[in-house]
Amino acid sequence: MSAAERSAAETAAIGAAAGAAEALGAGAAGRRGVLAPRGAPIELRGIVKRYGAMTAVDAVSLAIAAGEFVSFLGPSGSGKTTTLLMIAGFVAPNAGAILLGGADITRLPPYRRNIGMVYQSYALFPHMTVARNIAFPLRMRGMRKAEIRRRTERVLGLVRLEGFEDRLPNQLSGGQQQRVALARALVFEPPLLLMDEPLGALDKKLREELQVEIKRIQREIRSTVVYVTHDQEEALSMSDRVVVMNRGRIEQVGSPSELYERPRTRFVADFLGAANFLEAEIIRRDGTALLRTRNGTLLEATLPEGAVFGGSALVAIRPERVRLGAASPLPEGWRAARVVESSYHGNTQRFQVALDSGDRLTAFRPNTGEPPAPPGTAVAVRWEARDAWVIPQREDA
Ligand code: ADP
Ligand code: MG
Secondary structure: OOHHHHHHHHHHHOOHHHHHHHHOOHHHOOOOOOOOOOOOOEEEEEEEEEEOOEEEEEEEEEEEOOOOEEEEEOOOOOOHHHHHHHHHOOOOOOEEEEEEOOEEOOOOOHHHOOEEEEOOOOOOOOOOOHHHHHHHHHHHOOOOHHHHHHHHHHHHHHOOOOOOOOOOHHHOOHHHHHHHHHHHHHOOOOOEEEEEOOOOOOOHHHHHHHHHHHHHHHHHHOOEEEEEEOOHHHHHHHOOEEEEEEOOEEEEEEOHHHHHHOOOOHHHHHHOOOOEEEEEEEEEEOOEEEEEEOOOOEEEEEOOOOOOOOOEEEEEEOHHHOEEEEOOOOOOOOEEEEEEEEEEOOOEEEEEEEEOOOOEEEEEEEOOOOOOOOOOOEEEEEOOHHHEEEEEOOOOO
């Protein structure tokens, strides 16, 4: 499915502008949603969503602190959007509970949750100016004109769109439209902001710019943010914590560096960037482990705390931690290898090398301007034991 189709499907699922209007509090005129100033903590307790025989979200439990920026990261179909829609109130869980600011909101309709939401498709009202789009949730709440004006001006400044008040959405670029959608989600100062692939429709450069902007805004308003993305770099660079989703379940939760440096499963190691995997037998363990691959390569690797191991394990090594050097004379502590393939990536050079045992590794190194060693070149290879990480083999893997 293309990004546009997916976004269209998602928009249809929530009822297009009607859904957006509901999320923005259209039904809440004169009524109060959950009262929680600034960022509120949110807790998911074993939430489940089934569609027929298919379990889209399978007992997801997670506590998110007030003001925290948490990303749900995972491949398409892993249950990210469904989880977000349950938090927003557009999809009712089959089981479990959702707490916002300590209050159980599981059965509360969306417009009473007071949650801001931004989608990949901007869902702006096409016939309304920027200012009216942004003010919409405030008008629906019956706020006074002077206050609406004050708040609209403030968020326009926050998203850096001063001077664009009177434009219509079709007179704006994609990035500007998404800023309007963000302003509209922020203007009523929601304690929780949900964002579902908000930058998915933008090109890479603009996406990176807006990532920085969203972080700056979140720091300023101290809102709690739950952010959905399938882009690992985006999740790693923006989040306090990342939740890796796989087939409706949480695979691992941790800070960006915990997940990247210490993945507990092959799925996490693989999804969060490139990794070398070597299947090996553990032949000795004390502080670290000594392992031997089928081809006979001996290597030392770090053991995760508290994990239970059988005899076999997978060793993960990030390609940028594999160092390459000159082959002769072979320096102490280095291994002899040969270049199998090399490729040029602008900022990096990438190599596939074969150790003398036959085991293959990928190595990245910064492009310093030297021509990459061609296939067949003898090289020396080295990595540190702290950069080789043991992943226990699960029975179900
Ligand atoms: P993600 O956002 O991670 O791509 P989704 O939460 O959209 O994943 O979907 C999770 C799973 O649930 C997918 O297999 C998807 O096809 C299915 N699903 C989502 N919404 C519906 C629906 N309304 N009806 C039936 N199946 C659905
Ligand atoms: Mg999705």
